[in-house]
Amino acid sequence: MLKILHIAPQNYAGVPYDFYKMHNACGDTSRLITFHKNPLSFPEDICLELPLPDFSFARLWRKKKMRLRESNTPAKAPIFKPKNILESAYFALNDFLKQNLVEETIEKYNLNEYDIIHFDSGLDFYRNAKQAIKWKKMGKKIVCCYYGSDLRIRGLIKEVDAISDLNITSEYDHLYLKNGLEYLFYPYNVNELPERRRHLSHKIKIVHSPTNRKYKGTDLILSVIEKIKKETDIEFILLENMSRDKVLAIKSECDISIDQVGGTMGGTGYGKAGLETLAMGIPTITNMTEEYESWLPENPFVVANNGDELFLKLSLLISDEVRRNDFGIRGKIWVQKYHGYESVNKRLFALYKKYNIV
DSSP states (O other), rough: OOOEEESSSSGGGHHHHHHHHHHHHTOOOOEEESSOOOOTTTOOOOEEOOOOOSSHHHHHHHHHHHHHHHOOOOSOOOOOSSSSSHHHHHHHHHHHHHHHHHHHHHHHGGGOOEEEEEEEOOOSSSOHHHHHHHHHTOEEEEEEEEHHIIIIIBBHHHHHHHHHHHHSOOOOOOHHHSTEEOOOOOOOOOSSSSOOOOOSSSSSSEEESSSHHHHHTTHHHHHHHHHHHHSSSSSEOOOOSOOOOHHHHTTTOEEEEEEEESOOHHHHHHHHHHHHHHHOOEEEEOOOOOOHHSSSSOOOEEEEOSSHHHHHHHHHHHHHHHHHHHHHHHHHHHHHHHSSSSHHHHHHHHHHTTTTOO
């Protein structure tokens, strides 16, 4: 039996929590420590509930860094560096202020007893990675798992990267950003979803649930939906800033889902939102490069990479119930086959063996 600890800044889309649940469901022992509470009410294991800087200057600074990254998208993941002396001082102060809480948490939950430490997003408790370095010296195996904008925008934390035994990702475009990354479908338990409910309305219901409009191409999607409405009587549902239970309940009554099309800095492919609707048997539209589309095994998605393609694919799905049902059935089967706990755990264990972690 392995003892596997996950450290994550936040329970992003519930993915770190799904890894934690998968380990325990498959016979290992796992805990998940998150720094900040998820604002969308995803479940937590152990949350330090550290405050996120949300004053006006902090928000402006994050937006500025985002614009800089968008205007200069790297071919390879950058190495993180503080942008100036103020940012450097902020990280040093932040590390100092949280130290007592981190040490108390490690002692309270016996975290030094864990054999494998997953740093989700490649981020330690401390920006200088001193706890990761300490665990490495104690003989712990270090795994970094990258999920999304961590590599695209922030980049690598060099101190963590230097001691990592295994680097994995669930994002196809990351494979080009960092050498040596191993792809792993993230685990998903379809049993947590509500039953698909057939609505009584004569209108086709189309749903889109972005966590970040810019990443998901929401403005483009809205413009296409307006064109569709001029030709067809549909109902479009935009879900934002709602609890996950409510989002899932609404999705369960929809006929078509749009994950992302034409967004910037969000990569291509699909996220947790797309996986949820696939698992409920709802045909799901997303964008993919040609390479990704051909690489993804038994690709169950409806692919649309721009506004014209989205309009065409939506029109076909709206007018053809058989097509919708076919994509829905394929999607449910695919999620269980590639994202099910047993499948993902088997692949992860094979990677552990490959990199001498077990």
